Amino acid sequence: MVSIMIKKLINSLKEYDSKADTEHRSKKLFGLAALYNTPNEIITAAADVAGKGYEKFDVYTPYPMHGMDDAMGMKSSKVGYVSFALGLTGMCLALLMIWWMSSVNYPNIIGGKPFFALPASIPITFEGTVLLTGIATVLGVLILFNQLPKINSPLNDTDFMKRVTSDKFGLVINADDEKFIDADVRKLFLSGGAFEVQEIYYRETNLGIKTPIFDGKFISIIFATAILTAIITYVTLNIVLYDVVPFDWMWNQAKINSQSKSDFFPNKAGMREPVNGTVARGFLPYEYKGMPDSSVKLLSNPLAVSRKVLERGQERFNIYCSPCHGYFGEGDGRMRDQFPKPPSLHNQKVLNWPDGNIFHVITNGQNVMPSYAEQVPVDDRWAIIHYIRALQRSKNASDEDLTKSK
Amino acid sequence: MDYKKKPLPPIVGKAGFGLLGIGLVLIILAFAVNTQRAFFDYLWMYMFLVSVGVGSLALVALEYLVGATWSTPFRRISEFLSSLIPVLAILVIPLLFGMHDLFHWTHPETLQNDPILQSKAPYLNVNFFIIRVAIVFAVWLAFYFLFIRNSQRQDNTKDPALTRQSIKLSAVFAILFIITISITAVDWMMSLEYHWYSTMFGVYYFSGTLYVSFAVAAFCAVKLNENGYLSERLSNNHYYSFGAFMFAFNIFWAYIAFSQYMLIWYADIPEETFWVIMRMKGSWAYYSIGLVFVHFIIPFIILLPRSSKVRPGLLTKMAVWFVIAHFYDLYWLIMPTYFKEGFVFGWSELGFMMFAVGLIITVFRIRAAKVNLVPVGDPKLESGLNFHLN
Known part of the structure; x- marks a missing residue:
């Protein structure tokens, strides 16, 4: 089944290949084409044509020929500039990409290096430069030399093209060259040793405005x-x-x-x-576990009060403490009918407690309240304590506090 | 081939002898004033001459190996430059007497107290070091004489069999060259800091040797041809190839140098980083940043456009630049071991530089006086002269 399909495909390709150029040609002349026998003839012919001042002509040979650029009087191509510009663009884009990914979008410490470090980005920058330079060179060649939106030259499928792609050397002078005069060109070709001169006409499709690419x-x-x-x-x-x-x-x-x-x-x-005695980062064992309150009072809050710390404390308090203690610490949390009601955080006892005592209760637990040491890291506990202090103050605010906050 | 041999102008000989003489006086003074510093400078000069001499022999072999034709008209230039090899075999002898001053690992008391050095001792000991130097020179001298003999014999016999023989030799030399140049780099320069190691160090020095060999060959080729010593048929197309290769090895050096740096930077292991940190101390930091610009970025930008690779005036200027850049690079590799606080460039260093340049000019002149400047009997010469870029 598959083999039959492949055979059919090959046959149709063969048929297509051997089909003559049946497409209708218009009456408009594309140019005059000459065929030469030897490489030396084509080089002198090209130099001749260039010397006579023709500008719109091209040479077609079966293989690349050294010295042809000089003979045709070609200037160096502009592709290099396209490559250079896009190479620079590629370099900048690659650097920008690395910088954005590694220090803005997903900052990640790798090997203790800065988020954005130049040595680490050089290989990618190099790749980006080379990639865009390569793409630019190919596109530049396609657009500048092959005139990309056009995908079909009138020369394709002509006898002339068949000869110059196998064993002959050809030269075409376009009819729209300023100096183009039919008789002169023929004379020039024949005097240079051309053994055949052909007229190449445009296809009807080549003359339309619409290019096949659209x-x-x-x-x-x-x-x-x-x-x-x-x-x-x-x-x-x-x-x-x-x-x-x-x-x-x-x-x-x-x-x-x-x-x-x-x-x-x-x-x-x-x-x-883990090795015996290993302590995870941020999980230092609590020294006052189960100890009387007296020694705990020595602990003071290591965190300075700041808006950030208070907001962190509020967030953690609302997550871990508010279910029982309530959002304002009055003991009216969402769990109030399922657990014994905890005492208010605004009573005289708690108001008089030093910070260390509250820390001890959070870490160690008290009565029904379990230890929160596993859920709340040390710094967060101190942040919560700051927030509790703020809550307490808000219930007992003095007149001075009001004037201060203005 | 319409080659007519012309003697070089006397100014070349005078310049060579002048530089050589002034250099020699300064070198003797340098040894009298500060022997250890003089030995480090001497090593610096020696490594530069190895770059040019052995690198040029590698270029000769490279041409045979890859069947290049564009460089055939210029091959004699590289052959003349490779005549530095016999001179180097003499120049290396004083250096062997300076090993105690140069290499800390030769001191018996260092070896006794250093377990790392003890584990390296089977390779890094004075006897084996000298044996390696002898073997390396035996290889270089043997191939130098074989290549030169074949090439000069061909001038008269025009025998293509000699080219075929040189092609076979070049395949062997290509491998031996890489091994010997790596051994030279590791022995003479990497062992200055005997705790440090970099598996890329041999390639690093190799990239520098071809970098400077192409530059010196380009300088001689353009100067000789512009003054009519070679052939009228040599043109911009040939110059372009020199420019392209200088540009290519400039990038290759940067690639290798950066690869070595990046691996050290990324791994951040103290055994490796201290070598870079030595080059970041005091004024060495500016020197190291300067290396990036002098050796790579500035030549890269200048040589990038196609037009600058075919301009003879610019090409010779860039060749001089490359020579200075290679001196700069070798100074960076060798000197931080001696000048620990910051780089110093005095009359002593200048004297060794002058001696090196004078020696290259003199060796070139002596060889050019006897031998044709173009290998007239080479079967590839005609296609080399006809070489066209496009």
Whole structure:
């Protein structure tokens, strides 16, 4: 079935290849084309044509010929400038991308280096420069030399083109050259040793304003190809190759996942026990656990009061404390009918407590209240204490406080 | 080939002898005033001459190896420059007497108290060091004489078999060159700080050798041809190739130098970083930043446009620039071990530089007096003369 389809396709391609250029040619002359036998003839002919002052002409040879640029009097091409400009753009874009990703969008400390460090960005900058330079060079060649929106030259599919792509050397002078006079050009060609001169006419389609690149059929084929490619890629990667190493999206990696078994260790546990006495960062053991309040009073709040600290305290208080103590510390939280009502934080006892005592209660727990040491890190506890103090003051505000806040 | 041999103008010989003489006087003074500093300067000059001499021999081999034709008319220039190799074999002898001044690892008391050095001792000991120097010079001298003999014999015999033989030799030399130049770089320069190591150090020095060899060859080629010593058929197309290769090795050096720096910067291991930190102390910091501009950025910008690669006047100026940049680079590699607080450039350093330049000119002149400036018997010469860019 497939082989028959492939055979059909090959046959149709062969047929297309051998088909003569049946497309209708208009009466408008594109230019005169001459064929030469030897490379030396074509170089002298090109120099001749350039010397006579013709500007719109081109040479077609089966292989690149050294010395042709000089003979044709060509100036160095402008592609280099396009490449340079886009290379610089690529460099700037790459730097900008690295800077934005590593220090704005997703700042992440890697190896103790600054978020944006020049040495680390040089390789990507280099790649970006090279990438855009390469793309610019290809596009520059397509637009400047191949005149991109035009995709078909009147020379295509002519006898002339068939000869110069196999064994002959050709030269074409365009009819729209200022100096173009039919008889003169023919004389010039024949005196230079051309063995054949052909007239090349425009195709009807070449004369229209519409270029085939904006043709509906062409564009829809491009889009259809893109969509088809996307679908095939999606199906291949996400369904067909989903479980096949190495296309498995790195599901299977040669590493031990947490909480899983490993044959590498004698006790078959993938995770290792920390060394005895290890203390996690921010989780220093509480020295006053279960101790009488007296020694706790020595602790004073290490955090300075600031808007940021108070807001942090408020946030943490609302999350961890307010369910029982209520948003304002009056003991009327959302859990009030399910637990014994906690005392108000505004009673004389708590007002007289030093900060250390409140810290002790949060860390150690008291009566029904459990320890919050696991949920609330040390700094957050002190921030909560600042917030509780602010709440207490708001209930007992003096006149001076009001004038101060003006 | 319409080559007619002309003797070089006497000014070349005078300039060479002048620089050599002044340099020699300054060198003797330098040794009398401060022996250790003089030995570091001597090492600096020696490494530069190795770059030019051995790098030029590598260019000769490279031409055979890749079958290049554009460089055939200029091959004699690189051959003349590679005649520095026999001279270097003599120049290296005083350096061996300065090893105690240059290399801290040669001191027995250092070895006794340094477990890291003890583990490196099987490679890094004076006897094996001298054996390596001898082997390296044996390789260089052998290939130098073989290449030169084949090339000069061909002037009379025009025998293409000699080219075929040189092609085979060049394939062997390409491998030996990389090994010997790496050994030279590691032994003479990396071992100055014997705790430090960089696996890229050999490539780093290699990139510098070809950088300066292309520059010196370009300088001689353009100067000789502009004054009518080579051939009328050599033109901008040939100059462009020199410019392109200078540009290419400029970028290659930057690539290698940056790769070495970035790995040290990223890993941040004290055994490696101290070498860079030495080059960031005091005025060395400015020197190091200057290296980036002098060696890479400024030549890169100047040589980037195509038009500057075909302008003979600019090309010779850039060649001089490259020579200075290579001196600058080697100074950066060697001197921080001696000048720990900041870089110093005095009459002593200038004297060694003058001696090096004078020696290159003199060796070139002596060789150019006897031998054709163009390899007239080379079968590739005709296509080399016809070389066109486009």
